[in-house]
Amino acid sequence: MLGVIGGSGFYTLKGRIRESAVSTPYGNVIVEKAGIDGKEAVFIARHGKDHGLPPHKVNYRANVHAFKALGVDAVLGIYATGVISAYKPGDLILVDDFIGLWTPATFFDDFKGGIKHVDFSQPYEKELQDTLTVIAKEKGITLKEGGIIATTIGPRFESKAEIRALKMMGANLVSMTHAYEATLIGELEVPYVAVAVGTNYACGITKKKLSTEEVIGHMAKATGKLQILVDGLVEELY
Helix, strand or coil: EEEEEECCCCCCCCCCEEEEEECCCEEEEEEEEEEEEEEEEEEEEEECCCCCCHHHHHHHHHHHHHHHCCCCCEEEEEEEEECCCCCCCCEEEEEEEEEEECCCCCCCCCCCCCCCCCCCCCCCCCHHHHHHHHHHCCCCCCCCEEEEEEEEECCCCCHHHHHHHHHHHHCCEECCCHHHHHHHHCCCCCCCEEEEEEECCCCCCCCCCCCHHHHHHHHHHHHHHHHHHHHHHHEEEE
16 A cells, blocks of 8 residues: 655645544554545645644654554655755656755664664665656656755755755755655655655745745645656556
């Protein structure tokens, strides 16, 4: 069963929806089970349906653990991202790597069961990436490659100096949520693929002020394409 997690502007899946609460050691999580062409997918709105949770308050461990508890065997993460280089607002981008040095998230709060240092040389499942790329081509959706997301704490937008530093580190996109989920999903060893939506130029890349409205607007425009990718992934995997 596919698990999908989305945020700013992407709050639900289409199809027959059943909502329920999943109990985890880290708290309860509201999930949607969506019927897609006779098959089922599970969706979590990371910020809540009303976007009531800022990025530093999202219960990432509970969300990811809920996927595992429900038997999810593949996860598609969808992210609103600021564009640092290589892309433009409105682009859909396959994520290839991430920088999350300032975003502590782990299921390993102690090493009583043994030392745990998980390898992250391949954060995303290559077969899932290839499958999503094929689906996008078949559906006429441009899915650009090579996304490297740096994750900051938020909820404020980054400063110009911060964006310059992230660019020098190799990031071409910036998010406030990605590295938390990538880390936790990797620790649980669930196959994972991520798609970023360029929702705005990052601070200093453009002279205009950044706004939440612009972010939500570009995510709303991308919703139809994202749903097509979700549907295609469910069809191909299950």
